[in-house]
Amino acid sequence: MKQIHSSFQDAVKNIQDGSTLMVGGFGLVGIPENLLLALVETGVKDLTIISNNCGVDDWGLGLLLKNKQIKKMVGSYVGENKEFERQVLAGEIEIELIPQGTLAERIRAGGAGIPAFYTPAGVGTSIAESKEIKEFDGKEYLLETALTADYSLIRAIKGDKMGNLVYNKTARNFNPMIAAAGKITIAEVEELVEIGQIESDQIHTPGVYVQNIIVGHQEKRIERKTIKQI
């Protein structure tokens, strides 16, 4: 049914310089680790990346950043990354910061055929500059437009050969919306099962949104290990 890759290099080889990529994950949780490593190897550049965060200095999207493959970063929080700071201050990278809920909804809208929507987030702030403002029931809202991508790179804990996906705990985050908003969606799954082995009622992302699948072993680095003080 779907193209199932056996090599990560193969899975990302069609991604061209200047492409717009959406990448799933919140912090380092739910990121397509191996697809990102493969992108670093290809050296593809001038990428526009749409993702909530930009990794850390030595993992996730931070690796693409360090390798100067990102031209523009669109996200909501990019605080954990010294190299990012350096590139912004040196004018080497463009940055567009978006309220997190607006980012999630713009991606959702992109995959759901909604060109734009109104939201209260950002009214009265610098985010509202040059955006249409409209009043509904006495309250002001901003017009925000949908986001789509040439490629979406996501991660799920389990996928079947029809492309149906299941996520694990808070590793779901942006992945389902990003799956739908990419022209070509590549899903890195921890486990690939036969058709019918995921119960239909338990599927989080229906296979129609997924074009390519690959199985990857996840390192799952922890950004802030916090343990109960006993």
Added chain:
Amino acid sequence: MSDKHLIRETIARRAEQEIESGFYVNLGIGMPTLVANYLQKDKQVVLQSENGLLGIGPFPTEDELDPDLINAGKETVTAIQGAAFFDSAESFGMIRGGHIDIAILGGMEVSKNGDLANWMIPGKMIKGMGGAMDLIHGAKRIIVIMEHLSKNGKHKIVNKCALPLTGKGVVDRIITERAVLDVTDNGLKLVEILDGSTISEIQAATEPNLIIEETLLNQ
């Protein structure tokens, strides 16, 4: 009160009193997260994390540690029995749609009409607003907790915010280590003094002219 830890504890304990049993609550990153440590055992409260968890539990033991289970501050957590996981669009739908009873957030500046600045200092590295701009328009009640004065003794409760805004007219109540202040249609109202200061001492540490709660005048 000079001890940083004591200041944070005072603020967190007072902020806890804003949370009623049955509430769905979102706690911001940093000091607001501490509020969870002081939740009264007899209150039934469900904590929401905007990265897609309704029902945050305590930090895990080494055995319980799960890299796929974090809060919005990217700290490893657990999930309570009956917790739900969902995607980011649903999470912010829940927030924007008015289903969260209270959000407790940190602040850099709050103005007399409830404007909040807490995401950016010009000239310093921009980290991003995360979910703060969505939260302040969605949760039914917005509490800002912060120290009363800045490190160099400047006003943080001001007539007009100098820093870039997170939102306009969004704050309901400010809690500091010294006082509790409400944003009202008539201006900022001093409703509680927490550190034994006089009204005029609190006024001196607060830029806007304060309306004083009657019960305080009678003391």
